[in-house]
Amino acid sequence: MPIPPNMACETPSIKRRNSSSARLPKHPTRAGKMREVHSKERDDPEKAFLRSLKLDKKISDFLHNIFTDLENKMIVFIKHELEMFKKFLRKENTEYYGDVRNDLRSVKEAALDMALYFLKLMEHNDLADALQDALIEVQQRALKSNLCKKFQHVWEGIAKQGESNILNKIYTDLYITAGGVRQMNEQHEVRQIEKQKTSVKDEETKMEKEEQIECKNMFKPLPEEEKPIRTVVTQGIAGIGKSICVQKFVLDWAEGKEYQDIKFIFPLPFRELNLKEKERCSLRDIIYQFFPETKGMRFTDRYKVMFIFDGLDECRLPLTFHEYQKWTDATEKASLDTIMTNLIEGNLLPSALIWITTRPAAAAKIPAEHVDRVTEVRGFNDVQKVEYFRKKISDESLANRIIDHIKGSRSLFIMCHIPVFCWISATVLQGILGTEDSEDIPQTLTEMYTCFLIFQIVQGDKKYNRKNASDIPWDKDGILSLGKLAFSHLKNNNLIFYADDLHACGIDPSDIALYSGVCTQETGRFLGTIFSFVHLSIQEFIAALFTYVCVQNENKNVFEQSEERKETQVIDVLKVTVDKALESENGHLDLFLRFLLGLSLESNQKLIRGLLTHTGSSSDCRKDIVGYIKLKFEQNPSPERSINLFYCLNELNDDSLVKDVQSYMNSGGLSEAELSPAQWSALVFVLLTSEEDLEVFELQKFIRSDECFKRLLPVVQEAKKALLSECNLTERSCWALHTVLSSESSKLTEVDLSSNPLKDSGVKQLCAGLKSPNCKLEKLRLSDCSITEEGYTALAEALKSSHLIELDLRGNDPGASGVEKLDDIQNNPNYKLKTIR
Structure with missing residues (x-):
């Protein structure tokens, strides 16, 4: 209640303001008499003074009663809160604490601030920290509960009214690779490949950095990486599964299955943040608005927090990293662009983990110096494609027919690495293959989407309309x-x-x-x-x-x-x-x-x-x-x-597409140093979906390097013959080729690696593939590959279990023992090797 500084001279206004609270009767006649008395007392100063003293005493008594009552209520409230804080520290009956009316929340936060302040003043910092931790658990439970409700269902399109799929029932793991931090030029994202010669160890390290990675290891540094991973950019083409990957990540955390070292995860899609692009707000305001159950959360480095910004390609913010205003306070208001750029750069909440998903073309919005790791969602591999259809389609017989048809069309099977294309294909093919009527099966991307639209139109017509028609009810x-x-x-x-x-x-x-x-x-x-x-x-x-x-x-x-x-x-x-x-x-x-x-x-x-x-x-x-x-x-x-x-x-x-690709790359128009992992994936997709015969793969038509060979391995795997001579290949490529030879789906029967500096270390890697029971290789050329006695020894051992019938080793230096070992194998009727040069 506002009290004027000078009560004596402002008595009438105080009396009017507080009359209702003091429960004083309001009688017009009395008021008139009082004015009359005041008028008479002007001539009698003594009576006026006594009157004033009596009025001051009434006001004093009135305020005393009010503040005594206020003190009692505050003491009761504070005692209640302190009792609750003790229960928090004893972990007793705290479930309902987070369910507080909004109008009371700020008052309770003030009580907490007081408790924490005085505990620290009393040098009980340990209790203050423990109390904060206990309160965090309550807010975390509420956030997890709400995220579970939001993320446990997935809508692949619109199912029947009121229906949706349980994410954990239909989720199929995605193939994700991890690469290094990409560089950028003024126009686009590029990936720099070191041009100077590096040691085998350096090459192996580079290769390992681009191997498959699980979501749970997304922020885990590699053994040779000293700097912790704070910001990860995950890229992938439209429909490849970036958002579903995020949804699964958040759900696993909310259900307590994974990532429990993270206290809070805040998924904030750019499409929703766009709606606040013109507002001034603080980071705390944003979190409180999108996640009200976290109100009262303390912004401190003691807790690991993750922000997930899904869909950078949908972002309408300028993200002006080089022109922004430095901002470090999570409670101070600024433009959303300022908040985002400072959060990503690490000025705001420097310990927070940042995960950003995007289409490749938009990745350049984030300067490379602010990104610790780039990963790429490559969709489904061949096994995962089949797994998806079996989970998606409950009718096993129909699922098998669809899988057989998809596998029978190379272009469709390749395109099914895109999860959204799998969903659309399943929707369309269920309608076509689920009936006895034979129809033309869509083969291209546009045909499949057109058939999907037609299917939805027909279904909508049956549901909402009216009649069954033979023609499409456009x-x-x-x-x-x-x-x-x-x-x-x-x-x-x-x-x-x-x-x-x-x-x-x-x-x-x-x-x-x-x-x-x-x-x-x-x-x-x-x-x-x-x-x-x-x-x-x-x-x-x-x-x-x-x-x-x-x-x-x-x-x-x-x-x-x-x-x-x-x-x-x-x-x-x-x-x-x-x-x-x-x-x-x-x-x-x-x-x-x-x-x-x-x-x-x-x-x-x-x-x-x-x-x-x-x-x-x-x-x-x-x-x-x-x-x-x-x-x-x-x-x-x-x-x-x-x-x-x-x-x-x-x-x-x-028809000339593949030749154009080969010519364009071979001429230097598209060098390996300019290509990002996503761009290599796109190139592989183009080659695999072409009508060109892929039985013979010739690396010289592309770029003669380990990097190019490794990137084009999916194409190599479709070939029966790989011509790799004079392509500057090293141990790196032997390791990659070993993975192809060991694969069940490998078709390679002939490989020419002549005139490459493979050395003994490379041959040893190759021998691991030759020993695989899946290896179908029959002819291998290794002339002029700098192989010595050590390499010959490894080959002699591998030949005991390989299918090789022809081996070319001219131009190497085996030593006497190397020649002797291979001669023994060639003359032994138990081995398949027939010709050795």
Whole structure:
């Protein structure tokens, strides 16, 4: 209650302000009499003075009673809190403490501050720390409980109303590799490879750094790394499983299975942080708003905290690392960009772990000096692909038919390394292979997404409509409205929408359920009701569909904003899109471009004929756009952009693609020093999905180095013959080749490693592969490889259990004992070796 400093001279105002609290009766007649008395007493100073003393005594008594009552209440409250703190330290009955009304929370925090302050003043720092630890446990339990509820379900699209999948039931491990910190140039992320000669030990160390890594070891330093890992950037292409990986990581922590050394994990997707980009707030404000159960949390280095920022490619913040204002206080307000840059750089909460996921093209937003490790999600390996379909499809017989079909198509099986493509393929193929009707099976990325959209339209029609029709029930206006929404927001890199956005595109938000297979809505705690497509790749496909239908039906270029109508041909729109994709800093138009090019093919036009007013030959258009894309290669775009152009040619079924890749790399246009791990993955994908015969792999057509050979191992594994002579290969490549020879799926029967400095150490690695029961190698050439007696001894031992029938060792120095050992094996009828040079 506010009390004026000079009560005597302000008595009337105090009396009026406190009259209701003092429960004094309000009688107008009495008030009038008092004014009359005051008037009479002006002439009698003594009576006025006595009157004033009596009034001061009433006020004093009134305040005494109020503050006595206030003191009692505060003492009771403090005693209660202190009793609770004692229970915390004894770990008794503290479960309900975290469930506190918001209006009381700040008062309880003040009581805690007082307790901690006086405990430290009394030199009981140990008790103060123990009390903080006990309170942290309560907040941690509440956070884990809420994260469990949020992350235990996964929606792969929209299942039947009210249904979702339990993540732990369908989750399939992803193949993740760890690499070093990447360097960057002004345009894009690149990975520097040391050009000078290094020792074998250094090469082995480099190789180990790029081996498979488990999530639980994401922040664990390698033996030779002295600096702790604080910031990790995990990259991967669209749909490869980055967000699911994050979801599984958080769920395992919340359920107490993994990472229990971390006290708090705060998953903050960029798509949600974007909504606060214009606000001034503190880091504490952000945490409290998104995770209110942590209110009262102390920001201290005593506890390990992790922030997970999912989807850097969706971030709309400038992230101006070189221009930002240094910020170190987690409780002080600043722009969100300032908070984020200082948190990532380590000025804010320097002990906090930072995990950022992104598409490769956007990784350059984080300067390399602020990143301790780069990892890459490469999706599913061959075993994991099969495992996914068996978990996803409960009907074992149907699952087997789908797996057999996927394995029977090399292009489909390769593309299933992308988890979202597995989900879409499972959805489509269940409908096709689950019936007796024989239909054409989609083979390309665009065909599969088109069939997926058709499937969702048919399902929606059966559920919400009306009738069963033999033709596809295209709702042309509805699809185009949805396409307009997808395109307009994709162009601006917006991935979530509100009701006003839907209205602007002619969509009634209440009708969004009609498109539940491709769209979803969510009512968040702070965000209100938001809408999005079930996956970003779905938005990119529908945006491309809208773009293509507009130009094909109306000769309209949707990229043009002017009201003046200009007729545009399909080829013009395709060229414009190629240019815009090349100009994009974060690659948000890359997949959109691939879909648009795919839709321009006649095979896909047949699938969407219900949306087109007319169709025509696209052979000339295809020829022109292929030529235009190849012209772009001559302008030397960044490696990331170049790789996407290879993807685009692949989508156009260009027969000359592989030769172009080989020529482009061999000419030095795309050197190994410029390629990131993700870009190498893309290159492998292009080679594997081509129609080119891969039975013979010739490294000289690419780059003659250990690095290139190791990166192209998946292609080598598909070959029967590997020609690797005169390629500067060392022990590193022998170790890599050993893994291929030992694989069950290896097809290699002939390898030529002539004229490479393999030395004895390399031959020993190779011999480990020769001894494997899976090795099918029959012919091996090792001429001029600097092999001595030690290497010959290892070969003699390996030949006892290998399938080799021909071995070339010319140009080496075996010594007398080496020759003798191989002669003994050649003359022994129990061994398979027939010819030795």
